[in-house]
Amino acid sequence: MIREVFLDHATWNDVPYKFEGGTVNIADAIGLGAAVDYLTAIGMDKVREHEVLLLSYALEALSRVKGFKQYGPEDPAKRGGVISFNLGDVHPHDLATILDEEGIAIRSGHHCAQPLMRWLDVAATSRASFHVYNSYDDIDALRGGLEKAGSIFKL
Amino acid sequence: MSSADIYRELILDYYRNPRNYGKLEKFDIDAHDTNPLCGDEIEMQIRVGDGQKIEEIKFFGKGCAISQASASMLTELAKGKPLEWVKQVSKEDVFKLLGNADLGPSRVKCALLGMKVLKTGVYGYLGTHYEDADSETLP
Numbered sequence: 001m002i003r004e005v006f007l008d009h010a011t012w013n014d015v016p017y018k019f020e021g022g023t024v025n026i027a028d029a030i031g032l033g034a035a036v037d038y039l040t041a042i043g044m045d046k047v048r049e050h051e052v053l054l055l056s057y058a059l060e061a062l063s064r065v066k067g068f069k070q071y072g073p074e075d076p077a078k079r080g081g082v083i084s085f086n087l088g089d090v091h092p093h094d095l096a097t098i099l100d101e102e103g104i105a106i107r108s109g110h111h112c113a114q115p116l117m118r119w120l121d122v123a124a125t126s127r128a129s130f131h132v133y134n135s136y137d138d139i140d141a142l143r144g145g146l147e148k149a150g151s152i153f154k155l
Numbered sequence: 156m157s158s159a160d161i162y163r164e165l166i167l168d169y170y171r172n173p174r175n176y177g178k179l180e181k182f183d184i185d186a187h188d189t190n191p192l193c194g195d196e197i198e199m200q201i202r203v204g205d206g207q208k209i210e211e212i213k214f215f216g217k218g219c220a221i222s223q224a225s226a227s228m229l230t231e232l233a234k235g236k237p238l239e240w241v242k243q244v245s246k247e248d249v250f251k252l253l254g255n256a257d258l259g260p261s262r263v264k265c266a267l268l269g270m271k272v273l274k275t276g277v278y279g280y281l282g283t284h285y286e287d288a289d290s291e292t293l294p
Contacts, residue, residue, distance in 0.1 A: 089171070090220075091218065091219035091220055092219075093193055093195075093218075093219040093221075093262070093265065094162065094219045094220045094221070097158055097161070097259070097261075097262060098158040098162070101157060101158050108193075109192070109193050109194060110193075110194050114194070117194075123194060123217050123218065124193070124194055152158060152159055152162050153162065153167060154167065
């Protein structure tokens, strides 16, 4: 927040007031409300049920891809709808580029968790996530993309 | 151009069997840089010979196929060249080494990390400073 404004300069109020000017974040609050309404209408039990179904299907389907290694619990009930993985010696950024071409968006890199990467002894991981708007078809597409990457990299 | 073009046999070969990979026992230039967004890392060491020539050059590091292959190819190209030659190396030269594949904006940084390290080291040795014009183009 300002104290005084001139044509060529301005002075500021004291801390913390100087940082508290402007419009409060109304758009995000309304957006959050809409998201809560959406998920409540579906029912969080059903959201979780769908997530576990996709996870089970994905862990089973992807583990059959040559070179696939996932990180985290094997039991879908003990994890959220996210799978971190690597594919042979394909660097996650190379993998993300190849999958991107297939219309599949994953995250790749150290995920702001470099100590964990060191502990896992990997340079980076790839990460695919599922939620209510995903289907088995999406996972089949991911599996196809990984097989394509494996074939390009001759795993 | 598709990923099959980017990840041609040649690039995969340089990724898995990088030429000039390792460290030099004696060197006059030692430069290192990372791409903090993705964790790619390259270090280059150069021994300067008679006539200010790049007598020996080695690199080591870790990262994606594009960053490691382009660094390795660049060391091969640089070996035996005068230090002054490094000043005229351009990103187009690096793209040419990689077969002019369309890398897309997010991967250009990977391709150019090796050149940045080479230039930083050599410019510093020659008493000048390398301004990395591409560092402003981060996605």
